[in-house]
Amino acid sequence: MAYGYVDEHRLYLERSGAAARDITAFVGDLTATDDITALSVELTGTQLISEWDKYVPKIALAPGDKLRLRNEAAGADVFVGQLVKVGLDGALTAYDRGWYLGRSGIILQCSGMAADEAIRAACSKAGVGVASVVSLPTKISEVWLGDAVSDIIADILERCSAETGKEYQARMSPEGLVVRELPTAEIRAFHKPAANLAAFNITWALGQVSGEDSIAELYNAVVLAAEDNGKVYRGAQASNAASIAKYGFLQYVESVTENPGTAQLGQMVRTLLAQKDRVGRTRTVSEIWGCDEVTSGTVLGFNSPAFGIAGRHRVTRVVHHYGGAGHTMELEITALDEPRAADSTDKVSVWGLPDTIGAGSSGTSGGNGSAASFVSVARSQLGYKESPGNINKYGAWAGNNGVAWCVYFVCWCAAQCGAPIPTNYGYVGDMSAYFQARGKYRTVSSGYIPQAGDLMIQGDRHIGIVTGATRSSVQTIEGNCSDSVRPMTRYYSEISGFCTPWAA
Structure with missing residues (x-):
């Protein structure tokens, strides 16, 4: 040190x-x-x-x-x-070298592959070495076509966190990529200003401190749910009545793609509620003496209540300055030891999930009109490319070839499996208007998290088929995307809303 x-x-x-x-x-x-x-x-x-x-x-x-x-x-x-x-x-x-993982698009197909092996495979395709990856047994079944490796890794780790209730970090070291479970034990960080002076703990000398306390990311109810064959199942639910009474009802819904078993569902929902039912306390230290061992993800212990900082804090961002007055840093930190938002009176209910969750679908076309068969048909078309001049089989099927065909792709997929979606439209505005008139349209501003089979709408410009979603991004399969059918990751800032054909 x-x-x-x-x-x-x-x-x-x-x-x-x-x-x-x-x-x-x-x-x-x-x-x-x-x-x-x-x-x-x-x-x-x-x-x-x-x-x-x-x-x-x-x-x-x-x-x-x-x-x-x-x-x-x-x-x-x-x-x-x-x-x-x-x-x-x-x-x-x-x-x-981590920069290359954010710039390199790859093609990666995983079928029941352990998450740690999927990460190694993604890095291998980008030509970036791996130093170490913590064991991640979560099974990954997904196809990525042209996605950046960094996005793929973030997606995989988000799924692992949902299953285990643990937080993970991927970062580059001189030896290669390191994927670890975020530590909770604090390190002692020292700075030695001169050879004839003793080293001191950097947390003793703080520059200007600023920050905020916020409930913007607080949730006092958590639901674990899954979709199977067009139906949605609640596997487990946990809530804190005291927190709800104090802050209002704030519910977080986590979608699971594998059935972990009843006992694991109970543990997952308890862990998620304990993590999310907290007032967020973030602090920024504008100047503090430097220590190379302080990297993002490390935990420091503070005892400066007069500055509004006490207990363990995780470093979420560190800026090292070399030269001038010596090695100094700027820190952004988040408290780890904050108590629950209110007295913990958690109520937990566990119902379990059908054994078919995560079993997958053997078909590539046809179906019974379910969301699963609709998505399956769309997946079977991945990689299809148009001919020059917007010439494609979906436009030909609709009798209007040579034009933009993202809507025709959706209609074609719906027709193959009998999905409850109009098959005679070619304009995005008509499709969204159809579902709006039936109360089956959700705006992004409503906070709705889409389900597999929903239709992603971008104004009157573009449409895609949702295959999965989190609170940060939406996975889709889209026609007429770079002249082909391809999977995409969309962020909510890009989206207007969602058509929900299977909503009650």
Whole structure:
């Protein structure tokens, strides 16, 4: 730990066929940003440029150059990555290998694959090494076509969290991708300002502290549900009457795609309620002494009630500043030890789920008019591409070939399985108006989480078939998307609403 050494950060330029070059003296404002929601660390700085000063070396940094930030006193690399942007004014932006996982689209098909193996497979397709992945037995059955690896990993970990009630983090290390369960034990972080001075715990010296207490993410009722053959089943429910009385009814619905068993459902719903029935307390520390061991996801212990910080806090974002007054940081932290939102009077009901949940469908077309058969038909069309000029089989089937065909694709799929969806429309506005007139349309602003088989609507421009959803994103299969039928991940900011053909 940092109590044994004084920081000595050096920046090296590494080019193929040449020895590593120390360029620390020629790059200022060096800053590393590590956010818990990002796979990569961003390193920024400004290189010294002086075309007329013969004593200033012409380093000519360029995109693709490899940079290594190393703490020589600790004998450890802090950052290893590549330059992505170089400005004419000398501004530099580099990312570690995690950047490639956010940029590389891949094709990945998983059928009952363990989640940890699915993550390894995704990284392998992107050419990024894996250092370690915690055991994740959750079974994944999904097809991703052109999705970024970072999005795939986030989707997989979200499903694992729903099943286990645990939180996970994926981040890049110099050795490769690391996927871990987020720790809850605090570390002791030290800073040693000089060789003749003793190291001190950085949590003793805080800069300006700001933050907020909020119930924006609080939920005092949790439901675990699943869809099977066009029907929705409630597997378990938990709620806190005291919290509901104090803050109002706030319900979170988590969709499960596998039947974990009655005992596991009970444990999952209790864990989710305990996690979500809390007032969120976030704090920002504008300046604190630096310690390389402080990364996103780590836990620090504070005892500064006068500053509004006491107990364990998880670091959700850290910005390291190197140089100037020395190594300093900015922190965004979230409290871990906050009590429940109100006296815990949890009521838990567990009903279980049908054994068929997660069993899948053997057919690729036809069906009984259910949401499952509708989605199955859509999946069977993945990869279909139009011919030049919007020529496609769905438009030909509708008798109007050579035009935009996203609606015709939906109608064709509905016709194959007898889904309760009109099959004579070609305009998105007509389809959404049909369901609005029957009270089967939900706007995004209503907070509705769509179910498999719902229709995703983007104004009057585009339509897709929902295959799954969380509170952050929606998975769809869409026709006339990049001239083909392909799966997509859509965010609620892109969507107007949802048609709900199977709603009661």
